[in-house]
Amino acid sequence: MSENINKINWYPGHMAKARRQMEEQLKLVDIVIELRDARIPEASANPMLQELSRNKPVLIILNKADLADDEKSLAWKKKFEHCLILDSANGNLTKIVVNEVKSILKDKLEKAKARGIRKKVLRAMVVGIPNVGKSTFINNIVKKKAAKAENRPGVTKSLQWIRINEDVELLDTPGVLWPKIEDQDDARLLALVGSINDDILDKEDLVCFGLERLKRMYPGLINKRYGVDEDEDDLLENIAKAKLWLDSDDKVSISKAVDQILKDIRSSRIGKVTWQDAGE
Numbered sequence: 001m002s003e004n005i006n007k008i009n010w011y012p013g014h015m016a017k018a019r020r021q022m023e024e025q026l027k028l029v030d031i032v033i034e035l036r037d038a039r040i041p042e043a044s045a046n047p048m049l050q051e052l053s054r055n056k057p058v059l060i061i062l063n064k065a066d067l068a069d070d071e072k073s074l075a076w077k078k079k080f081e082h083c084l085i086l087d088s089a090n091g092n093l094t095k096i097v098v099n100e101v102k103s104i105l106k107d108k109l110e111k112a113k114a115r116g117i118r119k120k121v122l123r124a125m126v127v128g129i130p131n132v133g134k135s136t137f138i139n140n141i142v143k144k145k146a147a148k149a150e151n152r153p154g155v156t157k158s159l160q161w162i163r164i165n166e167d168v169e170l171l172d173t174p175g176v177l178w179p180k181i182e183d184q185d186d187a188r189l190l191a192l193v194g195s196i197n198d199d200i201l202d203k204e205d206l207v208c209f210g211l212e213r214l215k216r217m218y219p220g221l222i223n224k225r226y227g228v229d230e231d232e233d234d235l236l237e238n239i240a241k242a243k244l245w246l247d248s249d250d251k252v253s254i255s256k257a258v259d260q261i262l263k264d265i266r267s268s269r270i271g272k273v274t275w276q277d278a279g280e
Protein backbone atom coordinates (compact mmCIF):
# COMPACT_ATOMS: atom_id res chain seq x y z
CA MET A 1 0.00 0.00 0.00
CA SER A 2 1.33 3.41 -0.90
CA GLU A 3 2.08 5.54 2.11
CA ASN A 4 1.79 8.78 0.27
CA ILE A 5 -1.66 9.80 1.30
CA ASN A 6 -1.91 12.43 -1.38
CA LYS A 7 -1.16 10.11 -4.24
CA ILE A 8 -3.77 7.50 -3.51
CA ASN A 9 -7.50 7.63 -3.46
CA TRP A 10 -8.22 7.11 0.16
CA TYR A 11 -11.73 5.85 -0.40
CA PRO A 12 -13.61 4.07 2.40
CA GLY A 13 -13.04 0.59 0.96
CA HIS A 14 -9.32 1.13 1.06
CA MET A 15 -9.47 2.44 4.59
CA ALA A 16 -11.71 -0.32 5.84
CA LYS A 17 -9.36 -2.94 4.42
CA ALA A 18 -6.25 -1.32 5.88
CA ARG A 19 -7.99 -1.03 9.20
CA ARG A 20 -9.09 -4.67 9.21
CA GLN A 21 -5.63 -5.79 8.23
CA MET A 22 -4.04 -3.80 11.00
CA GLU A 23 -6.54 -5.11 13.52
CA GLU A 24 -5.57 -8.69 12.55
CA GLN A 25 -1.88 -7.90 12.79
CA LEU A 26 -2.25 -6.20 16.14
CA LYS A 27 -3.77 -9.38 17.56
CA LEU A 28 -0.45 -11.11 16.94
CA VAL A 29 1.79 -8.75 18.85
CA ASP A 30 2.61 -8.21 22.50
CA ILE A 31 3.33 -4.54 22.14
CA VAL A 32 2.64 -1.70 19.71
CA ILE A 33 5.38 0.78 18.88
CA GLU A 34 3.68 4.00 17.86
CA LEU A 35 5.84 6.57 16.14
CA ARG A 36 4.93 10.20 16.53
CA ASP A 37 6.62 13.29 15.21
CA ALA A 38 8.28 14.96 18.20
CA ARG A 39 7.52 18.37 16.65
CA ILE A 40 3.75 17.72 16.74
CA PRO A 41 3.21 14.99 19.33
CA GLU A 42 -0.56 15.37 19.38
CA ALA A 43 -1.38 16.02 15.72
CA SER A 44 0.75 13.05 14.62
CA ALA A 45 -1.21 10.59 16.75
CA ASN A 46 -3.33 7.81 15.31
CA PRO A 47 -6.94 8.34 16.27
CA MET A 48 -7.95 4.72 15.70
CA LEU A 49 -4.98 3.11 17.36
CA GLN A 50 -6.28 2.98 20.89
CA GLU A 51 -9.42 1.23 19.73
CA LEU A 52 -7.57 -1.16 17.42
CA SER A 53 -4.83 -2.11 19.86
CA ARG A 54 -7.29 -2.74 22.69
CA ASN A 55 -5.35 -3.47 25.85
CA LYS A 56 -1.98 -3.92 24.26
CA PRO A 57 0.74 -1.78 25.76
CA VAL A 58 1.86 1.04 23.48
CA LEU A 59 5.40 2.36 23.42
CA ILE A 60 5.32 5.87 22.03
CA ILE A 61 8.39 7.00 20.15
CA LEU A 62 8.78 10.75 19.82
CA ASN A 63 10.74 10.50 16.59
CA LYS A 64 12.71 13.20 14.76
CA ALA A 65 13.64 14.56 18.18
CA ASP A 66 16.74 16.05 16.57
CA LEU A 67 14.41 18.55 14.88
CA ALA A 68 12.28 19.25 17.95
CA ASP A 69 12.55 21.34 21.11
CA ASP A 70 14.41 19.22 23.68
CA GLU A 71 12.69 20.72 26.69
CA LYS A 72 9.24 20.22 25.21
CA SER A 73 10.07 16.65 24.23
CA LEU A 74 10.80 15.91 27.88
CA ALA A 75 7.52 17.51 28.94
CA TRP A 76 5.62 15.38 26.43
CA LYS A 77 7.44 12.21 27.51
CA LYS A 78 6.02 12.65 31.02
CA LYS A 79 2.49 12.55 29.64
CA PHE A 80 2.82 9.03 28.29
CA GLU A 81 3.08 5.81 30.23
CA HIS A 82 5.82 4.44 27.97
CA CYS A 83 7.82 6.79 25.80
CA LEU A 84 11.25 7.19 24.22
CA ILE A 85 12.61 10.35 22.64
CA LEU A 86 14.55 9.30 19.55
CA ASP A 87 16.21 10.32 16.32
CA SER A 88 15.88 7.31 14.08
CA ALA A 89 18.08 8.75 11.37
CA ASN A 90 21.15 8.58 13.60
CA GLY A 91 22.92 6.23 15.98
CA ASN A 92 22.10 2.68 16.86
CA LEU A 93 18.80 2.35 18.68
CA THR A 94 18.48 -1.43 18.86
CA LYS A 95 19.56 -1.81 22.46
CA ILE A 96 17.54 1.05 23.89
CA VAL A 97 14.35 -0.08 22.13
CA VAL A 98 14.80 -3.77 23.00
CA ASN A 99 15.49 -2.93 26.64
CA GLU A 100 12.43 -0.70 26.85
CA VAL A 101 10.20 -3.35 25.27
CA LYS A 102 11.50 -5.99 27.69
CA SER A 103 11.00 -3.71 30.64
CA ILE A 104 7.41 -2.87 29.65
CA LEU A 105 6.62 -6.57 29.19
CA LYS A 106 8.48 -7.76 32.28
CA ASP A 107 5.35 -9.25 33.86
CA LYS A 108 4.48 -11.13 30.71
CA LEU A 109 8.00 -12.56 30.53
CA GLU A 110 7.85 -13.65 34.16
CA LYS A 111 4.48 -15.33 33.70
CA ALA A 112 5.78 -17.23 30.68
CA LYS A 113 8.76 -18.35 32.70
CA ALA A 114 6.50 -19.51 35.53
CA ARG A 115 4.51 -21.57 33.05
CA GLY A 116 7.71 -23.27 31.94
CA ILE A 117 8.23 -21.40 28.70
CA ARG A 118 11.94 -20.88 28.86
CA LYS A 119 12.34 -18.38 26.12
CA LYS A 120 9.38 -16.22 25.19
CA VAL A 121 10.01 -14.15 22.09
CA LEU A 122 8.23 -10.83 22.29
CA ARG A 123 6.49 -9.58 19.18
CA ALA A 124 6.15 -5.95 18.24
CA MET A 125 4.64 -3.93 15.43
CA VAL A 126 5.49 -0.40 14.33
CA VAL A 127 2.63 1.94 13.43
CA GLY A 128 2.38 5.60 12.55
CA ILE A 129 1.22 8.21 10.11
CA PRO A 130 2.97 8.64 6.74
CA ASN A 131 6.47 10.17 6.82
CA VAL A 132 6.88 9.93 10.57
CA GLY A 133 9.95 7.73 10.06
CA LYS A 134 8.64 4.17 10.32
CA SER A 135 10.94 2.71 7.66
CA THR A 136 13.92 4.63 9.00
CA PHE A 137 13.19 3.40 12.52
CA ILE A 138 12.80 -0.23 11.44
CA ASN A 139 16.00 -0.13 9.40
CA ASN A 140 17.82 1.39 12.32
CA ILE A 141 16.85 -1.21 14.89
CA VAL A 142 16.99 -4.18 12.50
CA LYS A 143 20.29 -3.46 10.72
CA LYS A 144 21.68 -6.00 8.31
CA LYS A 145 22.61 -8.68 10.81
CA ALA A 146 18.98 -9.48 11.50
CA ALA A 147 17.65 -12.39 9.52
CA LYS A 148 14.04 -12.76 8.58
CA ALA A 149 12.31 -15.28 10.77
CA GLU A 150 10.53 -18.05 8.93
CA ASN A 151 6.79 -18.15 8.58
CA ARG A 152 5.01 -20.13 11.23
CA PRO A 153 1.94 -22.32 10.83
CA GLY A 154 -1.28 -20.46 11.37
CA VAL A 155 0.19 -17.17 10.40
CA THR A 156 -0.58 -15.59 7.05
CA LYS A 157 2.23 -16.24 4.60
CA SER A 158 2.75 -12.62 3.76
CA LEU A 159 3.60 -11.73 7.33
CA GLN A 160 7.32 -11.64 7.92
CA TRP A 161 8.82 -11.37 11.36
CA ILE A 162 12.28 -9.95 11.66
CA ARG A 163 14.31 -11.13 14.60
CA ILE A 164 15.95 -8.15 16.30
CA ASN A 165 17.75 -10.18 18.94
CA GLU A 166 17.04 -13.32 20.95
CA ASP A 167 14.15 -11.68 22.80
CA VAL A 168 12.26 -9.50 20.34
CA GLU A 169 10.93 -9.79 16.82
CA LEU A 170 9.26 -7.21 14.68
CA LEU A 171 6.67 -7.31 11.93
CA ASP A 172 8.64 -6.24 8.88
CA THR A 173 6.00 -3.90 7.46
CA PRO A 174 4.72 -1.03 9.56
CA GLY A 175 1.06 -0.17 9.93
CA VAL A 176 0.07 3.09 8.32
CA LEU A 177 -2.84 5.08 9.62
CA TRP A 178 -4.43 8.35 8.64
CA PRO A 179 -3.49 11.18 11.01
CA LYS A 180 -5.96 12.93 13.22
CA ILE A 181 -7.34 15.83 11.24
CA GLU A 182 -10.16 17.23 13.29
CA ASP A 183 -9.70 20.80 12.28
CA GLN A 184 -7.73 23.13 10.07
CA ASP A 185 -5.00 23.54 12.70
CA ASP A 186 -4.23 19.81 12.73
CA ALA A 187 -3.90 19.84 8.94
CA ARG A 188 -1.68 22.91 9.07
CA LEU A 189 0.61 21.43 11.72
CA LEU A 190 0.96 18.23 9.70
CA ALA A 191 1.76 20.27 6.59
CA LEU A 192 4.24 22.49 8.42
CA VAL A 193 6.43 19.53 9.35
CA GLY A 194 5.91 17.92 5.93
CA SER A 195 3.74 15.00 7.00
CA ILE A 196 1.06 15.84 4.51
CA ASN A 197 1.56 17.56 1.21
CA ASP A 198 0.84 21.26 1.26
CA ASP A 199 -1.05 21.29 -2.02
CA ILE A 200 -4.32 20.77 -0.21
CA LEU A 201 -3.69 24.02 1.68
CA ASP A 202 -3.01 27.60 0.73
CA LYS A 203 0.75 27.88 1.23
CA GLU A 204 0.81 31.55 2.14
CA ASP A 205 -1.92 30.96 4.67
CA LEU A 206 0.09 28.03 6.03
CA VAL A 207 3.25 30.10 6.48
CA CYS A 208 1.33 32.93 8.14
CA PHE A 209 -0.16 30.41 10.54
CA GLY A 210 3.36 29.14 11.26
CA LEU A 211 4.77 32.61 11.82
CA GLU A 212 1.91 33.52 14.16
CA ARG A 213 2.49 30.41 16.20
CA LEU A 214 6.24 31.01 16.30
CA LYS A 215 5.66 34.55 17.57
CA ARG A 216 3.46 33.18 20.32
CA MET A 217 5.49 30.12 21.32
CA TYR A 218 9.02 31.29 20.54
CA PRO A 219 9.17 35.07 20.85
CA GLY A 220 12.37 36.41 19.29
CA LEU A 221 13.02 33.45 17.03
CA ILE A 222 11.78 35.10 13.84
CA ASN A 223 13.76 38.22 14.66
CA LYS A 224 16.90 36.18 15.22
CA ARG A 225 16.51 34.23 12.00
CA TYR A 226 15.35 36.89 9.58
CA GLY A 227 16.39 40.17 11.21
CA VAL A 228 12.94 41.75 11.22
CA ASP A 229 10.73 43.23 13.91
CA GLU A 230 8.33 40.36 14.39
CA ASP A 231 5.62 42.51 15.96
CA GLU A 232 5.17 44.72 12.93
CA ASP A 233 2.39 44.16 10.40
CA ASP A 234 3.17 42.63 7.00
CA LEU A 235 5.64 40.22 8.55
CA LEU A 236 5.92 38.05 5.46
CA GLU A 237 6.65 41.02 3.23
CA ASN A 238 9.16 42.41 5.71
CA ILE A 239 10.99 39.11 5.82
CA ALA A 240 11.12 38.98 2.01
CA LYS A 241 12.50 42.53 1.98
CA ALA A 242 15.06 41.85 4.68
CA LYS A 243 16.28 38.71 2.93
CA LEU A 244 16.13 40.33 -0.52
CA TRP A 245 13.87 37.62 -1.88
CA LEU A 246 12.91 39.16 -5.21
CA ASP A 247 11.12 38.00 -8.33
CA SER A 248 12.43 38.46 -11.88
CA ASP A 249 11.23 42.09 -11.97
CA ASP A 250 13.24 42.81 -8.82
CA LYS A 251 10.03 43.15 -6.85
CA VAL A 252 9.74 41.67 -3.37
CA SER A 253 8.56 38.08 -3.87
CA ILE A 254 6.03 36.82 -1.37
CA SER A 255 5.91 33.41 -3.03
CA LYS A 256 9.69 33.03 -2.69
CA ALA A 257 9.42 34.02 0.96
CA VAL A 258 6.67 31.47 1.48
CA ASP A 259 8.71 28.65 -0.09
CA GLN A 260 11.91 29.61 1.71
CA ILE A 261 10.30 29.93 5.14
CA LEU A 262 8.53 26.60 4.68
CA LYS A 263 11.87 25.02 3.85
CA ASP A 264 13.48 26.60 6.92
CA ILE A 265 10.67 25.29 9.11
CA ARG A 266 10.71 21.74 7.73
CA SER A 267 14.47 21.41 8.01
CA SER A 268 14.46 23.05 11.47
CA ARG A 269 16.94 25.60 10.15
CA ILE A 270 14.63 28.08 11.79
CA GLY A 271 15.41 26.41 15.12
CA LYS A 272 14.39 23.30 17.03
CA VAL A 273 10.68 23.94 17.33
CA THR A 274 7.84 21.91 18.85
CA TRP A 275 4.52 23.26 17.68
CA GLN A 276 2.29 21.81 20.39
CA ASP A 277 2.61 22.14 24.17
CA ALA A 278 2.16 19.21 26.50
CA GLY A 279 0.03 21.33 28.82
CA GLU A 280 -0.42 20.33 32.42
Ligand SMILES: Nc1nc2c(ncn2[C@@H]2O[C@H](COP(=O)(O)OP(=O)(O)O)[C@@H](O)[C@H]2O)c(=O)[nH]1
Binds near residue numbers: 064065089130131137
Ligand atom coordinates in the same frame (compact mmCIF):
# COMPACT_ATOMS: atom_id res chain seq x y z
N1 LIG B 1 15.87 14.41 11.04
C1 LIG B 1 15.27 13.22 11.07
N2 LIG B 1 14.73 12.71 9.96
C2 LIG B 1 14.14 11.50 10.02
C3 LIG B 1 14.06 10.75 11.22
N3 LIG B 1 13.41 9.59 10.96
C4 LIG B 1 13.09 9.63 9.66
N4 LIG B 1 13.52 10.78 9.08
C5 LIG B 1 13.32 11.22 7.68
O1 LIG B 1 11.92 11.37 7.45
C6 LIG B 1 11.56 11.00 6.14
C7 LIG B 1 10.46 9.94 6.15
O2 LIG B 1 10.99 8.76 6.73
P1 LIG B 1 10.39 7.31 6.41
O3 LIG B 1 11.16 6.34 7.25
O4 LIG B 1 10.38 7.07 4.95
O5 LIG B 1 8.90 7.49 6.95
P2 LIG B 1 7.67 6.45 6.84
O6 LIG B 1 6.78 6.99 5.76
O7 LIG B 1 6.99 6.55 8.17
O8 LIG B 1 8.22 5.09 6.57
C8 LIG B 1 12.86 10.51 5.48
O9 LIG B 1 13.41 11.57 4.73
C9 LIG B 1 13.75 10.18 6.67
O10 LIG B 1 15.12 10.32 6.37
C10 LIG B 1 14.63 11.32 12.40
O11 LIG B 1 14.58 10.78 13.52
N5 LIG B 1 15.22 12.56 12.27
Ligand SMILES: [Mg+2]
Binds near residue numbers: 003134135136
Ligand atom coordinates in the same frame (compact mmCIF):
# COMPACT_ATOMS: atom_id res chain seq x y z
MG1 LIG C 1 7.96 3.78 4.95
